[in-house]
Amino acid sequence: xxxxxxxxxxxxxxxxxxxxxxxxxxxxxxxxxxxxxxxxxxx
Amino acid sequence: xxxxxxxxxxxxxxxxxxxxxxxxxxxxxxxxxxxxxxxxxxxxxxxxxxxxxxxxxxxxxxxxxxxxxxxxxxxxxxxxxxxxxxxxxxxxxxxxxxxxxxxxxxxxxxxxxxxxxxxxxxxxxxxxxxxxxxxxxxxxxxxxxxxxxxxxxxxxxxxxxxxxxxxxxxxxxxxxxxxxxxxxxxxxxxxxxxxxxxxxxxxxxxxxxxxxxxxxxxxxxxxxxxxxxxxxxxxxxxxxxxxxxxxxxxxxxxxxxxxxxxxxxxxxxxxxxxxxxxxxxxxxxxxxxxxxxxxxxxxxxxxxxxxxxxxxxxxxxxxxxxxxxxxxxxxxxxxxxxxxxxxxxxxxxxxxxxxxxxxxxxxxxxxxxxxxxxxxxxxxxxxxxxxxxxxxxxxxxxxxxxxxxxxxxxxxxxxxxxxxxxxxxxxxxxxxxxxxxxxxxxxxxxxxxxxxxxxxxxxxxxxxxxxxxxxxxxxxxxxxxxxxxxxxxxxxxxxxxxxxxxxxxxxxxxx
Numbered sequence: 001x002x003x004x005x006x007x008x009x010x011x012x013x014x015x016x017x018x019x020x021x022x023x024x025x026x027x028x029x030x031x032x033x034x035x036x037x038x039x040x041x042x043x
Numbered sequence: 044x045x046x047x048x049x050x051x052x053x054x055x056x057x058x059x060x061x062x063x064x065x066x067x068x069x070x071x072x073x074x075x076x077x078x079x080x081x082x083x084x085x086x087x088x089x090x091x092x093x094x095x096x097x098x099x100x101x102x103x104x105x106x107x108x109x110x111x112x113x114x115x116x117x118x119x120x121x122x123x124x125x126x127x128x129x130x131x132x133x134x135x136x137x138x139x140x141x142x143x144x145x146x147x148x149x150x151x152x153x154x155x156x157x158x159x160x161x162x163x164x165x166x167x168x169x170x171x172x173x174x175x176x177x178x179x180x181x182x183x184x185x186x187x188x189x190x191x192x193x194x195x196x197x198x199x200x201x202x203x204x205x206x207x208x209x210x211x212x213x214x215x216x217x218x219x220x221x222x223x224x225x226x227x228x229x230x231x232x233x234x235x236x237x238x239x240x241x242x243x244x245x246x247x248x249x250x251x252x253x254x255x256x257x258x259x260x261x262x263x264x265x266x267x268x269x270x271x272x273x274x275x276x277x278x279x280x281x282x283x284x285x286x287x288x289x290x291x292x293x294x295x296x297x298x299x300x301x302x303x304x305x306x307x308x309x310x311x312x313x314x315x316x317x318x319x320x321x322x323x324x325x326x327x328x329x330x331x332x333x334x335x336x337x338x339x340x341x342x343x344x345x346x347x348x349x350x351x352x353x354x355x356x357x358x359x360x361x362x363x364x365x366x367x368x369x370x371x372x373x374x375x376x377x378x379x380x381x382x383x384x385x386x387x388x389x390x391x392x393x394x395x396x397x398x399x400x401x402x403x404x405x406x407x408x409x410x411x412x413x414x415x416x417x418x419x420x421x422x423x424x425x426x427x428x429x430x431x432x433x434x435x436x437x438x439x440x441x442x443x444x445x446x447x448x449x450x451x452x453x454x455x456x457x458x459x460x461x462x463x464x465x466x467x468x469x470x471x472x473x474x475x476x477x478x479x480x481x482x483x484x485x486x487x488x489x490x491x492x493x494x495x496x497x498x499x500x501x502x503x504x505x506x507x508x509x510x511x512x513x514x515x516x517x518x519x520x521x522x523x524x525x526x527x528x529x530x531x532x533x534x535x536x537x538x539x540x541x542x543x544x545x546x547x548x549x550x551x552x553x554x
Contacts, residue, residue: 015501016415016430019385019511039385039511041501042427043302043417043468 002031013039046316047368048518049253049323049360051480052246053104054135055353055467056143056239057096058335059089060206062352065231066335081340086209088339090348092139097128100418100465101353105132106480114463120420121347134480135246136175137353141207145170147238148213149183150287155230157196158205158213163187175245179289187213203231222272229269232332236267237284239356240329244288247325247358258360259321261285261295264308265328266470268299284327293325301505302415302474304328305357306498306514309476312361313371313516323362330354331469338425338468350421355472359479369486369518375402377497377515385511388444391437394497394515396445406442409460409517410491413478414438415499416466431464432457434497474498479518486520493519 009032013020020039027034063069063085072079095101099116102108102125116123130137138146145166148156163186171181196202196214205213215234219225240263248255263281270277281295298308305328312324332354339349364370377394384390396406414434422430439456442448448456466473475496482494499513 014427015499015511016433017428018387019390021385021509022387025386039501039503039509041302041504042425043415043422043430043470043473 002029004030004032007032008035009033010035011037013037015039015041016043044317044364045370045372045522046313046361047364047370047521048479048483049362049365049368050247050251050483051359052135052243052250052357053106053132053477053480054239054242054246054356055101055104055137056140056242056330056356057092057137057352058140058143058235058332058354059349059352060140060209061235061332061354062089062336062339062349064204064206065332066337066339066351067333068336068339072340081343084343085336085339085349088343088347088349090350090352094348095352096130096137097124098350099123099125100420100467101137102128102132103465104134104355104467104477105136106134107132109481110462110465110478113465114458118419119423120418121350134250135243135356138242141166141212142170142173143238143354144205144207144213145184146176146180146242147234148185149180150238150241150284151234152283153218155216155218156213156234157193157202157216158185158187159190159193159211160187161190162207162212175242175249177245177289180287201227203227219271224271224275233267233269233280235332235354236265236329237280237287238329239354240265240280240284240327240358241287243327243329243356243358244284244290244325247327247360248288251360253323253360253362255289256292257323257362258285258290258293258325260312260315260324261290261293262308262312262324262326263295263297263328264299264304264326264471266299266301266304266331267329280329281327284329285325290325300498300512301500301502302471303498303500303512303514304471305474305476306496306516309359309361309371309496310373310376310514310516312359313373316361316363317373323360325358325360327356327358328471329356330472334469338421338427341425342421345424347424350418351468353467355467355469357472357476359476364521366523367487367521369483370521372517372519375399375404375517377495377513379511379513381510387437388441390511390513391441394499394513395438395495396441398515398517405447406438406445407447407460409493409495411462411478411482411485411494412438412460412497413462413475413482413494414497416462416464416473416475416477417468418464418466418473421468429464431461435461474500475515482518486518493517
């Protein structure tokens with residue numbers, strides 16, 4: 001059983017860190033459901 | 044033959060009143076939470092002009108100190124004073140807000156900027172005595188209007204007020220009754236961008252020693268858009284700024300790519316010159332009023348001054364190879380493509396490792412990297428971390444992964460191949476380009492042999508794509524004016540003249 005099975009996930013990525021789509025790919029492989037994903041630019 | 048970088052300029056306009064009235068963090072707060080503690084405290088956190096000038100990162104930006112010197116300054120920087128700080132630097136200046144408003148008025152071609160008569164009378168002498176202000180610009184200063192007229196325009200006609208120390212001294216009028224693209228808000232934003240771009244162009248001409256008439260093309264790479272309801276981003280900031288800066292032989296166009304805009308524009312400029320389309324191209328950008336005080340809430344909360352109180356501008360002059368100036372090597376271009384993906388290793392791979400690998404270079408073969416050069420004094424208190432350092436860690440990690448660097452050498456990578464950030468958070472302004480002025484000097488002095496400029500852009504902010512973007516290029520020492528294996532016009536003329544002379548001599552000998 002994957003560590004995020006049955007979990008709904010909200011993602012806020014960082015342009016100069018790890019962007020939202022990259023985190024989303026990881027979440028999906030861990031069994032999580034992405035309900036919101038966004039990448040923010042803090043600069 | 045590669046194009047060269049003749050030089051660069053970097054300018055700041057200290058605009059604390061625009062922080063209050065035009066920065067989006069503040070204008071948004073005024074709408075959603077007009078009684079907030081932040082708005083009440085804001086003005087007491089604004090820096091004086093002297094404090095802004097004495098600020099280490101600002102002195103580095105205009106060229107009065109090298110980034111290596113900043114790296115020696117104890118962090119944080121906001122409570123330190125740069126000894127010997129000055130308004131003017133070798134790359135540009137820090138213009139006070141009152142003089143800047145006069146510059147804005149001289150950049151206005153449609154009578155949308157109105158200044159109070161008394162304010163103009165009190166400020167004009169200081170403005171026109173600035174050596175960078177040309178006679179033509181000085182002659183454009185208008186006498187001004189009665190304050191009552193400005194009050195009427197602000198209170199009844201939707202004009203954006205212009206303030207000094209909380210006092211209304213002018214306004215920017217709307218340029219159309221119903222077209223939101225020509226509203227006072229948009230006109231204000233665009234006029235400020237244009238004026239800082241003009242200032243950058245003036246200093247670039249001075250710094251490089253070229254004639255203003257030598258510039259044949261200008262590319263504006265800021266993040267604003269000008270046009271009316273039928274062509275919202277029609278442009279053309281570039282030519283508009285060139286007109287005021289007196290670049291009579293220039294045409295131009297605007298290039299956009301969010302924060303990556305300057306890097307895209309510099310590659311385009313280098314290609315235009317290398318192709319022979321234009322001999323000399325200026326890449327310029329003005330500042331962004333919206334971003335003033337962008338992280339102000341965190342700064343105020345932590346008892347810091349509002350550090351995002353300057354509009355910034357820069358200009359880089361690209362010209363034909365002179366055999367001396369550093370070159371832009373168009374054989375080493377990094378690009379984040381549609382198919383690259385967003386994983387950090389893919390991003391850095393496409394921008395740094397891949398272009399180097401294509402020409403057989405390792406990541407450690409580049410002496411200095413200039414990615415996002417945001418001043419950490421601004422970003423760290425706001426929770427965004429040290430952006431340049433984050434980029435260097437990622438580049439170092441990729442270098443280890445590719446076998447270019449020992450894992451034990453990772454901590455030293457940033458110090459050796461990196462720079463401490465000093466640029467204001469004005470979007471496109473800190474993106475790669477702040478180091479170009481120093482890079483040109485460092486390469487000429489033999490301190491470094493090359494540098495990679497990396498620009499990144501957050502395209503997703505425009506809601507047209509979820510994609511990120513970025514491009515990179517390498518600046519290197521001049522390889523010497525190469526023999527282009529062709530024959531120049533002068534040489535052809537010389538050959539014909541010699542042939543005719545020889546022919547004439549044979550005729551004379553025959554007689």
